[in-house]
Amino acid sequence: MNNFQWIWQYVKANRKKLVIATIFFLISTALILVNPYLMGQIVDKVIDNHQGRLLVPLLLIMIIVTLVRTVTRYIYQLLFEQTGQNTLFDLREDMYRKLQELDFDFFNHTRVGDIMTRMTGDTDAIRHFVSWVSYQVLECVFYFVVSIVVMSMINWKLTLALVAVTPLIYILTQKMASAQHPVFFEIRQSFARLNSMVEENISGNRVVKAFVREDFEIQKFNHFNEDYKQRNMDAANVSKRFLPWQDGVANSLSVIALVFGGYLVIKGEMTLGDLVVFNGYLWMLNQPMRMSGWLINDVERFLASCVKIRQMLASKPKIEVRNAQDQLRVKGKVVFDHVSFHFEDDPEHAVLTDINFSAEPGQTVGIIGETGSGKTTLVNLIGRFYDPTSGEVLIDDKNARDYPIRQLRDNISMVMQDVFLFSNTIADNISFGRPNLDQQYVQSMARIADADSFIVKMPDGYDTVVGERGVGLSGGQKQRISLARALAKDPSILILDDTTSAVDMETETKIQQELAKMTTKKTTFIIANRISSVREADLIMLMEKGHVVEHGTHDQLMAQHGKYYDVFQKQLGLEKGEQIGPQSV
Numbered sequence: 169m170n171n172f173q174w175i176w177q178y179v180k181a182n183r184k185k186l187v188i189a190t191i192f193f194l195i196s197t198a199l200i201l202v203n204p205y206l207m208g209q210i211v212d213k214v215i216d217n218h219q220g221r222l223l224v225p226l227l228l229i230m231i232i233v234t235l236v237r238t239v240t241r242y243i244y245q246l247l248f249e250q251t252g253q254n255t256l257f258d259l260r261e262d263m264y265r266k267l268q269e270l271d272f273d274f275f276n277h278t279r280v281g282d283i284m285t286r287m288t289g290d291t292d293a294i295r296h297f298v299s300w301v302s303y304q305v306l307e308c309v310f311y312f313v314v315s316i317v318v319m320s321m322i323n324w325k326l327t328l329a330l331v332a333v334t335p336l337i338y339i340l341t342q343k344m345a346s347a348q349h350p351v352f353f354e355i356r357q358s359f360a361r362l363n364s365m366v367e368e369n370i371s372g373n374r375v376v377k378a379f380v381r382e383d384f385e386i387q388k389f390n391h392f393n394e395d396y397k398q399r400n401m402d403a404a405n406v407s408k409r410f411l412p413w414q415d416g417v418a419n420s421l422s423v424i425a426l427v428f429g430g431y432l433v434i435k436g437e438m439t440l441g442d443l444v445v446f447n448g449y450l451w452m453l454n455q456p457m458r459m460s461g462w463l464i465n466d467v468e469r470f471l472a473s474c475v476k477i478r479q480m481l482a483s484k485p486k487i488e489v490r491n492a493q494d495q496l497r498v499k500g501k502v503v504f505d506h507v508s509f510h511f512e513d514d515p516e517h518a519v520l521t522d523i524n525f526s527a528e529p530g531q532t533v534g535i536i537g538e539t540g541s542g543k544t545t546l547v548n549l550i551g552r553f554y555d556p557t558s559g560e561v562l563i564d565d566k567n568a569r570d571y572p573i574r575q576l577r578d579n580i581s582m583v584m585q586d587v588f589l590f591s592n593t594i595a596d597n598i599s600f601g602r603p604n605l606d607q608q609y610v611q612s613m614a615r616i617a618d619a620d621s622f623i624v625k626m627p628d629g630y631d632t633v634v635g636e637r638g639v640g641l642s643g644g645q646k647q648r649i650s651l652a653r654a655l656a657k658d659p660s661i662l663i664l665d666d667t668t669s670a671v672d673m674e675t676e677t678k679i680q681q682e683l684a685k686m687t688t689k690k691t692t693f694i695i696a697n698r699i700s701s702v703r704e705a706d707l708i709m710l711m712e713k714g715h716v717v718e719h720g721t722h723d724q725l726m727a728q729h730g731k732y733y734d735v736f737q738k739q740l741g742l743e744k745g746e747q748i749g750p751q752s753v
């Protein structure tokens with residue numbers, strides 16, 4: 169399917185509008201023929217034959233024609249614009265749906281700026297094509313064909329002389345299109361890079377300021393900015409190479425009409441009035457020739473945007489999304505059976521190797537280990553954010569792959585390491601997983617997460633709107649709100665990835681005590697750096713380079729006097745040091 173056929177899939181829903189628009193377009197465009205004809209009549213009849221009484225009616229008709237043209241033109245332009253906007257609306261919706269469907273793998277490989285360019289600049293290029301370029305092309309074709317027919321009826325010799333230059337325009341247009349094609353694709357790519365850079369700078373503005381790297385960032389921006397300017401200049405240079413020639417050929421029509429037309433009038437093969445009429449229609453032949461270069465630019469921009477949007481719409485999530493018929497409440501048994509995993513683009517690097525464990529419903533599993541040892545990846549396999557490369561993850565003794573993904577995830581709550589809050593009220597953030605929760609329930613979840621105490625002190629309490637990504641809250645506060653959000657969903661499986669890393673020990677203990685009361689029915693995975701966060705767990709796994717090197721309860725692991733024991737001793741020493749510190753000053 170080519171790009172024009174593809175966009176027709178979206179445009180065709182507006183067929184009725186397009187038919188009406190085309191009727192008005194034809195009326196409006198056909199009326200263009202009337203006034204030059206009437207001008208010829210004025211020259212021949214009113215001026216040459218002295219029929220002065222015809223002047224007023226002819227002028228009146230010309231005024232009415234102009235008025236009708238204006239109204240019909242307004243109507244068809246509006247209808248084309250509506251078609252363009254409707255197309256854009258449906259296209260954007262499909263793209264947004266696709267974004268929701270795509271998985272971690274897509275987002276790992278696609279920059280936000282690139283996605284934003286597709287959602288904004290690219291879709292706008294398509295709207296512009298549907299609502300403006302399309303009827304401009306129609307208009308040009310119409311003018312071209314009709315002007316040749318009408319002019320031939322007046323004088324075929326002169327028409328032939330004019331049409332003789334059109335192959336030149338065709339050749340120039342073809343050459344310009346093939347020269348512009350790669351340039352517009354590059355412009356579009358460069359714009360996406362510029363957008364990505366700006367987006368990254370805005371997201372990381374605190375880091376930039378903290379490291380005093382503003383000048384570096386400006387230089388970096390200038391590089392992308394320069395590149396974008398240069399790509400546009402490349403397009404302008406291509407235009408500059410061709411447009412003057414197209415203009416020249418278009419202008420030559422007037423010269424041919426004047427010289428050859430004058431010759432025919434002198435020879436008596438044409439009246440002066442006919443030459444005036446001919447001249448009146450000349451711009452209709454002229455216009456498509458002049459416009460062709462500009463329209464090529466718009467069409468090439470449209471084609472470059474189509475490629476990027478279609479690429480995104482054709483992307484398939486690695487993990488198949490099947491819709492579930494009904495809801496399902498799992499009990500929460502989680503088994504890893506010889507699970508290994510590596511990322512597709514890094515097959516040499518085994519992130520998880522032969523992981524085996526079993527957690528009964530309601531049990532708590534603690535996972536500790538050095539950074540990069542695979543803890544987050546392990547829990548990501550439970551919610552099928554990735555599927556194992558080999559082995560099986562079983563939920564309630566059924567392969568996780570056999571669950572429709574949304575049905576499975578409905579049973580799982582995650583508090584992610586990198587906390588993300590929406591720029592919405594705190595209450596809405598907490599009830600994100602289960603909208604329309606009552607205030608009391610929201611508050612009780614916040615209490616368990618030890619968030620209620622600081623939320624009620626905020627100016628609007630639970631109705632306080634937090635900034636983008638939770639700006640305005642401390643790291644620990646964000647963690648606690650995101651814990652409340654996870655709890656509010658009332659999942660069978662609760663995953664806490666470094667959830668209390670940013671809260672003090674006292675608060676952590678409080679949260680743990682509250683959690684313990686409610687998590688007896690939930691299988692809970694706790695990833696933590698502090699042993700104090702996992703010591704009560706039914707199973708503790710110590711990870712190293714993707715392997716579980718030690719596992720058992722706290723007491724069993726301590727009795728082994730292995731790595732876990734060493735870590736515990738180290739952390740105990742640190743804790744004591746912290747406690748002794750202030751007293752010893």
Ligand SMILES: Nc1ncnc2c1ncn2[C@@H]1O[C@H](COP(=O)(O)OP(=O)(O)OP(=O)(O)O)[C@@H](O)[C@H]1O
Pocket residue numbers: 276511514519537538539540541542543544545546585
């Ligand atoms: N999207 C990715 N593509 C390729 N490799 C990745 C990706 N995400 C993580 N990794 C690699 O996988 C390994 C395990 O990462 P993971 O985030 O699971 O570690 P972790 O134990 O949770 O670390 P931390 O304690 O720092 O959060 C790391 O070596 C990391 O570089």
